Amino acid sequence: MKVPVSWLRQYVDLPEDLSTVELAARLTAFDLKLEEIESSGISGPLVVGRVLNLVKEEQKNGKTINWCRVDVGAHNDASVPDAPGDDVPSRGIICGAHNFVEGDLVVVSLPGTVLPALGFEIGARKTYGHVSDGMICSGAELGVPGDADGIIVLNPGSAQPGDDAIALLGLGEEVLDLEVNPDRAYALSLRGVARDAAIAFGVPFHDPAALEAVTVATDGPGAYPVVVEDPTACPVFAALTVTGIDPSVPTPAWLAQRIQLAGMRSISLAVDVTNYVMLELGFPIHGYDRSRLRGPLVVRRAADGEKLTTLDGVTRVLTSDDALVTDDRGPVGLGGVMGGQEVEMTPATTDVVIEAAVWTAPMIARTARTQRLSSEAAKRNERGVDPTLPARAVRRVADLLVEYGGGTLAEGLTLIGEAPVRADIVLRADLPARVTGVEIDTVAAVEALEANGCAVEVDHEWLTVTPPPWRSDLTDPYDVVEEVLRVVGYDRVPSILPVAPAGRGLTKAQRLRRRVGTVLAGEGLVEVKTFPFAGTADWDRMGLAPDDVRRRQVMLENPLSAEEPGMSTTLLAGLLRSLVLNIGRGHPDVHITETGRVFLPRGGDAEAPIYGVDRRPTPDELATLDAALPHQPYHVGIVMSGERVRSGWAGAGRPAQWADAVAVVQHLASTLHVDVEVRQAQQAPWHPGRCAAIVLADEVIGHAGELHPRVLKAYGLPARVVAAEVDLDALIAASPEIGTRPDFSSFPVAKEDLALVVDVSVPAGDVQAALAAASPLIESARLFDVYTGEQVPEGKKSLAFALRLRAPDRTLTDEDIRTAREAALATAGAATGATLRA
Amino acid sequence: MSAPNSSYDPVEVTPLRSDEVERMRDEALAAIAAAVTPDDLQKVRVEHVGDRSPIALANREIGALQPQARKEAGQRVGQARGAINQALAARTAEVEAAEEERALVTEAVDVTLPWDVSPVGARHPVTTLSEHIADIFVAMGWEIAEGPEVEAEWLNFDALNLGPDHPARTMQDTFWVTPERAAMVLRTHTSPVQARTMLTRQPPIYVACPGRVFRTDELDATHSPVFHQVEGLAIDEGLSMAHLKGTLDHFAQAIYGDGMTTRFRPSYFPFTEPSAEMDLLCYVCHDEPDAVADCRTCKGEGWVEWGGCGVVNPRVLIACGVDPERYSGFAFGIGIDRTITSRYDIADLRDLFDGDIRFTEPFGVEL
Numbered sequence A: 001m002k003v004p005v006s007w008l009r010q011y012v013d014l015p016e017d018l019s020t021v022e023l024a025a026r027l028t029a030f031d032l033k034l035e036e037i038e039s040s041g042i043s044g045p046l047v048v049g050r051v052l053n054l055v056k057e058e059q060k061n062g063k064t065i066n067w068c069r070v071d072v073g074a075h076n077d078a079s080v081p082d083a084p085g086d087d088v089p090s091r092g093i094i095c096g097a098h099n100f101v102e103g104d105l106v107v108v109s110l111p112g113t114v115l116p117a118l119g120f121e122i123g124a125r126k127t128y129g130h131v132s133d134g135m136i137c138s139g140a141e142l143g144v145p146g147d148a149d150g151i152i153v154l155n156p157g158s159a160q161p162g163d164d165a166i167a168l169l170g171l172g173e174e175v176l177d178l179e180v181n182p183d184r185a186y187a188l189s190l191r192g193v194a195r196d197a198a199i200a201f202g203v204p205f206h207d208p209a210a211l212e213a214v215t216v217a218t219d220g221p222g223a224y225p226v227v228v229e230d231p232t233a234c235p236v237f238a239a240l241t242v243t244g245i246d247p248s249v250p251t252p253a254w255l256a257q258r259i260q261l262a263g264m265r266s267i268s269l270a271v272d273v274t275n276y277v278m279l280e281l282g283f284p285i286h287g288y289d290r291s292r293l294r295g296p297l298v299v300r301r302a303a304d305g306e307k308l309t310t311l312d313g314v315t316r317v318l319t320s321d322d323a324l325v326t327d328d329r330g331p332v333g334l335g336g337v338m339g340g341q342e343v344e345m346t347p348a349t350t351d352v353v354i355e356a357a358v359w360t361a362p363m364i365a366r367t368a369r370t371q372r373l374s375s376e377a378a379k380r381n382e383r384g385v386d387p388t389l390p391a392r393a394v395r396r397v398a399d400l401l402v403e404y405g406g407g408t409l410a411e412g413l414t415l416i417g418e419a420p421v422r423a424d425i426v427l428r429a430d431l432p433a434r435v436t437g438v439e440i441d442t443v444a445a446v447e448a449l450e451a452n453g454c455a456v457e458v459d460h461e462w463l464t465v466t467p468p469p470w471r472s473d474l475t476d477p478y479d480v481v482e483e484v485l486r487v488v489g490y491d492r493v494p495s496i497l498p499v500a501p502a503g504r505g506l507t508k509a510q511r512l513r514r515r516v517g518t519v520l521a522g523e524g525l526v527e528v529k530t531f532p533f534a535g536t537a538d539w540d541r542m543g544l545a546p547d548d549v550r551r552r553q554v555m556l557e558n559p560l561s562a563e564e565p566g567m568s569t570t571l572l573a574g575l576l577r578s579l580v581l582n583i584g585r586g587h588p589d590v591h592i593t594e595t596g597r598v599f600l601p602r603g604g605d606a607e608a609p610i611y612g613v614d615r616r617p618t619p620d621e622l623a624t625l626d627a628a629l630p631h632q633p634y635h636v637g638i639v640m641s642g643e644r645v646r647s648g649w650a651g652a653g654r655p656a657q658w659a660d661a662v663a664v665v666q667h668l669a670s671t672l673h674v675d676v677e678v679r680q681a682q683q684a685p686w687h688p689g690r691c692a693a694i695v696l697a698d699e700v701i702g703h704a705g706e707l708h709p710r711v712l713k714a715y716g717l718p719a720r721v722v723a724a725e726v727d728l729d730a731l732i733a734a735s736p737e738i739g740t741r742p743d744f745s746s747f748p749v750a751k752e753d754l755a756l757v758v759d760v761s762v763p764a765g766d767v768q769a770a771l772a773a774a775s776p777l778i779e780s781a782r783l784f785d786v787y788t789g790e791q792v793p794e795g796k797k798s799l800a801f802a803l804r805l806r807a808p809d810r811t812l813t814d815e816d817i818r819t820a821r822e823a824a825l826a827t828a829g830a831a832t833g834a835t836l837r838a
Numbered sequence B: 001m002s003a004p005n006s007s008y009d010p011v012e013v014t015p016l017r018s019d020e021v022e023r024m025r026d027e028a029l030a031a032i033a034a035a036v037t038p039d040d041l042q043k044v045r046v047e048h049v050g051d052r053s054p055i056a057l058a059n060r061e062i063g064a065l066q067p068q069a070r071k072e073a074g075q076r077v078g079q080a081r082g083a084i085n086q087a088l089a090a091r092t093a094e095v096e097a098a099e100e101e102r103a104l105v106t107e108a109v110d111v112t113l114p115w116d117v118s119p120v121g122a123r124h125p126v127t128t129l130s131e132h133i134a135d136i137f138v139a140m141g142w143e144i145a146e147g148p149e150v151e152a153e154w155l156n157f158d159a160l161n162l163g164p165d166h167p168a169r170t171m172q173d174t175f176w177v178t179p180e181r182a183a184m185v186l187r188t189h190t191s192p193v194q195a196r197t198m199l200t201r202q203p204p205i206y207v208a209c210p211g212r213v214f215r216t217d218e219l220d221a222t223h224s225p226v227f228h229q230v231e232g233l234a235i236d237e238g239l240s241m242a243h244l245k246g247t248l249d250h251f252a253q254a255i256y257g258d259g260m261t262t263r264f265r266p267s268y269f270p271f272t273e274p275s276a277e278m279d280l281l282c283y284v285c286h287d288e289p290d291a292v293a294d295c296r297t298c299k300g301e302g303w304v305e306w307g308g309c310g311v312v313n314p315r316v317l318i319a320c321g322v323d324p325e326r327y328s329g330f331a332f333g334i335g336i337d338r339t340i341t342s343r344y345d346i347a348d349l350r351d352l353f354d355g356d357i358r359f360t361e362p363f364g365v366e367l
């Protein structure tokens, strides 16, 4: 809301010496937050001048300049004799523009004027062989709208030479741009802001709405016929007619200036006046060109599919949620939101029907939302207007049209319905003190509320508050508390640290996610945060099959990008984008990770229920709600490219390889004391021969390995990028309450090496698992060599394991060792066909 | 050096001759003194101490003497052997020390050579700051609550006193899930987590909810469609706005140090009443008269905007099944990303989210 300060001062007796900055600070403390103070920044002797004489002088550079003698009234300077023509008191000024002639009224900045657009102070200076004793100003130089390049030529007779042009053009005005919160509908008006300013400074307020509403009889002969068919949608409707307005009369400069300073365009007297009164009272007003209306105005709901072209030129398809004003031909206005084009006032309009109506706020909000139409009217109507104003608002418009447009007030006011009765608010007198923690006694509370226009009845410990009609937001006891605190001062709230009951610390999942984060950083991975949006282009680059479940996304109605129209089902989409960015920026070795949610839709048409708000939903209802939401587990994703061990002075490094990705996942699992199994797998976007499934209790919870060369090509990435993604929620859920118990023997170890021959297709992991399980004496079985070649048969490979044998209760005998070794061989043989290498 | 005796004279045996024993001793001591390397010492050991050394042979002869001569000869040879062994041990220690000294010098390296073969990881500051904030609240006995990011419309809006026609609903530029009748959104704040907490537990409730939230803002230097907040909620008997201020002041001090404070300005949020914007005392200039005017962080205001807060609207309590006659509470929220950009003077919010490793790396694993 833009509030010109001089306009505001008309309604509130603010101290003369109050600075705009102080005023704004106080209003901010009253919940009218200052966005900025707008002002022209122009100062000094900026005056009106009349061009008495104009001599065109051609210059050597080919330009023609005007050597002018300008009458600037009291500012004429006889001491500078160098002026063309006769010696009438004046000033000589050089001007390069040509859109003015002798006799025109212009704006002159005399020496000493500061124009921010120029960035320097005007002075008398010698130019083109003359002394230019000031400057004739253009719109751009003054920062006013209009022909920016041309000189401003004022309407003849609108001012006298020597008049202060700063005041005339409103250039000295400061405008408060205030942020008005949705609950303070009343502050979308000068009336409302002035009232708050009056409370804030404890000075008298002059209500612009305090005018005699009805000096014309209701239902007189000139009252325009109106039928309200739906009083729920429109509880109050007032209309008043003014005829015989002179369409040639311009809007008075002061009025045009005020609405322009308030951020609206000046269009014509009739339109400007309706806007002016809306700004003044906060009540939206609509004017119809009476000559274009056919028959009575009827207020009703729209039929589904009914159409109306509003005055912004948009043809709108309506529903029964929208209210219409119609005449005999059909819709002429979208009730409370915007008028129709067909009956719009034009510059030729002479007879006007002025409408001020109260519309149901939620209905307006819905219409504005579904029509995506946030007009000045809708903005006020959806927040709630003062329902007692309609008759006075139309009267105020009519008075101005009569006064400035030469119109005639028709006999008869149409007034249908009356302001709904507001419910009182009953609260304990100590509620303001209890809620705010500030010592506020009943007297202070009542004073604060009365200052806001409330009527308050005190009955022992109870207050009965009748809010004023312009405060539709005051409905609950706590609303009343805020009004009291606003007056008492938010800065009076003391600071008391509450003592919470002893808590249980972080949850297990929260603790473990932190540990995982630390482990990932320890693995040399840099955490990134990417946006969880993705789409078909991602899936195609990743080479997901057409029926891959990861293509099924939670989609968005209004995504920011058509490329990424839904929520991602995998962290790899974001990580690979990040990898592309990093490599594009010249980082050769990139090891990144992200921990975040992925979004997996439920089958079918999940719809989350919308419950009432008058009670807690039942546990079943909450379960239904949760069941409708997509599954959103935390995943961990990692991507590694370039060298995992960097080359340097000590020798060659080692590129990241498939096993690094697997190892990180295994490290995470062991951090959480979870046993995961690694299985050979084929899963996009991984290399079909270099992809490990991470298996937890027979469920695949992730994959790790090297990415498919085609995927890397699609992303424009270098070869051999490795990646992993694993369901962190699943890992955390499997993490035991108590970790692995330390269990070791202090008896001596026996070491045995075992070289086995198996088919090349046998996974080493299977052999290792068989060996480890073969005997309780086998402490560990570690693979230390893999060999294929001449020394083993075709189609076979040799796997060499180092066994460590130990008993918990004794030193092993040679017999123990031999038995364990044979058991290992037999078990591995049975499980994998392994034989001892010859 | 002399060779061991080759002849054997049972009468004139060596141990009985003091001059012979002294000579053996002196020759041995001279050899020990002349030894420089471990090899020299080994040679000395063989020639003058070993089983076939003269003194060892002399010792062996003692057994063949008359008992009355044995004592004197034994003493004489024993003393000589003692002197030799002592000298040998001392010289061995000297030679080993010198040898070690030499080895250490030759093994010296240039320790300024870089050892940067392993990549160094780092955690995103949004993560570490969220954890830091969580720790501050946990230290106060609060717990950390979480909830889904795709959230039911009812929890994101209705339960928080943001009914379908509430003007503030359109102000929160919301991502809606397809189809619209699914009544799901990307949560626009972490407040639904507060609602979930009230719906599932009994007061007293003291929870902080850090998390990722979404608004349909185009990404630019100061806006992001994805950002992070932490919200707090306390529901108990007798809580007032003063407790809210006490909590925020403590929070400010825990993050920015002693002497920090907050101030309230009236504001509007549907889920709180009264509502306030909170400003944080500028943590750079502390609103000190001689510093504030030139302060870039607060632009000369002395205070920086920190977030929103207020007393929980009883309508929210009712929708979440908390008895507003018995309990009251407060809630607040601050932006985590903004805290980072402001504290680390990061001009462009996009740096947090484009995934360039050079953004995260300097933060290491702790802020």
Ligand SMILES: [Zn+2]
Pocket (backbone or CB within 6 Å): B282, B283, B284, B285, B286, B287, B292, B295, B296, B297, B298, B299, B300, B301, B302, B303
């Ligand atoms: Zn500062």
